[in-house]
Amino acid sequence: MKVLPFKIPKPDFDALIFQEDKGHLFFDKLHQHEEIQVSLIIEGEGTLIVGDTINYYKTGDVLVIGSHIPHVFKSDQTSNLKSHMLTLFFTETSFGVQFFNLEELKELKPFFKRSKHGFKVSSHKKVISALFEQLESASKLKRFIILLELLQLLSKSSYTSLSSFIYNKMYTDIEGHRMRDVFEYTMNHFNEDISLTTISEVANMTKNAFCKYFKKRTNKTYITFLNELRIEHACKLLLVNKDMPIVEIAEMTGFRNISNFNRQFKSVKMMSPSVFKAHKTTTVF
Numbered sequence: 469m470k471v472l473p474f475k476i477p478k479p480d481f482d483a484l485i486f487q488e489d490k491g492h493l494f495f496d497k498l499h500q501h502e503e504i505q506v507s508l509i510i511e512g513e514g515t516l517i518v519g520d521t522i523n524y525y526k527t528g529d530v531l532v533i534g535s536h537i538p539h540v541f542k543s544d545q546t547s548n549l550k551s552h553m554l555t556l557f558f559t560e561t562s563f564g565v566q567f568f569n570l571e572e573l574k575e576l577k578p579f580f581k582r583s584k585h586g587f588k589v590s591s592h593k594k595v596i597s598a599l600f601e602q603l604e605s606a607s608k609l610k611r612f613i614i615l616l617e618l619l620q621l622l623s624k625s626s627y628t629s630l631s632s633f634i635y636n637k638m639y640t641d642i643e644g645h646r647m648r649d650v651f652e653y654t655m656n657h658f659n660e661d662i663s664l665t666t667i668s669e670v671a672n673m674t675k676n677a678f679c680k681y682f683k684k685r686t687n688k689t690y691i692t693f694l695n696e697l698r699i700e701h702a703c704k705l706l707l708v709n710k711d712m713p714i715v716e717i718a719e720m721t722g723f724r725n726i727s728n729f730n731r732q733f734k735s736v737k738m739m740s741p742s743v744f745k746a747h748k749t750t751t752v753f
Contacts, residue, residue, distance in 0.1 A: 519631030586630035
């Protein structure tokens with residue numbers, strides 16, 4: 469499994485990898501790997517960036533991240549929840565080049581098509597969670613059987629895509645360092661004023677070169693990305709801090725002008741902050 473810009477060791481002869489992540493925070497570096505990742509969030513919440521899109525994850529979420537999609541989990545450090553995730557890693561060729569092309573496995577094709585953008589499951593979650601809970605004590609053969617059961621469920625479950633843009637190449641180590649630094653800086657300082665000059669210096673590029681570089685790799689401008697990140701944090705604050713004034717939430721998420729905040733919020737969420745708050749829309753993430 470190649471992680472940018474690191475490598476995580478894995479057993480040489482294991483075709484299917486089961487991993488349990490448990491601690492105060494999840495691994496928070498931008499990374500990508502050949503393996504498809506199927507995860508259950510046992511506990512925790514925070515921001516999940518997949519490809520070009522900012523998402524929010526929480527306890528009970530079932531997430532699929534496709535091969536080579538850059539992604540990063542940013543655990544919410546203000547939450548009292550610990551971070552606990554169960555994951556299966558495998559590739560389309562882990563069990564043989566033609567394995568998933570067998571006639572008996574044709575009904576799993578939707579899973580692989582959906583995984584190219586990554587997706588979050590919105591049905592069959594109780595059954596999927598029950599299968600995940602069997603993994604820790606299961607034999608390697610039983611884990612393989614559970615994987616096939618999961619893929620069958622994930623192929624017919626309702627879902628929402630996690631990303632809209634696919635970058636099909638592996639980042640080089642230099643690109644990995646650069647994009648990791650840009651994402652980390654943005655996630656840590658989104659509530660401050662971040663100019664294109666500042667973020668270009670983080671990337672060690674000229675402003676014009678950085679703008680072209682970021683747009684090519686994410687299919688959106690950096691300012692669009694920054695505003696979307698701020699809006700996602702604003703959504704969470706609107707839901708969990710019901711008595712906090714909207715103008716205060718705007719300031720806490722980096723918007724110095726309430727008119728701009730309202731305009732950007734409506735652009736991203738297709739409704740005003742006040743309407744969002746009134747509806748208590750828990751499915752917006």
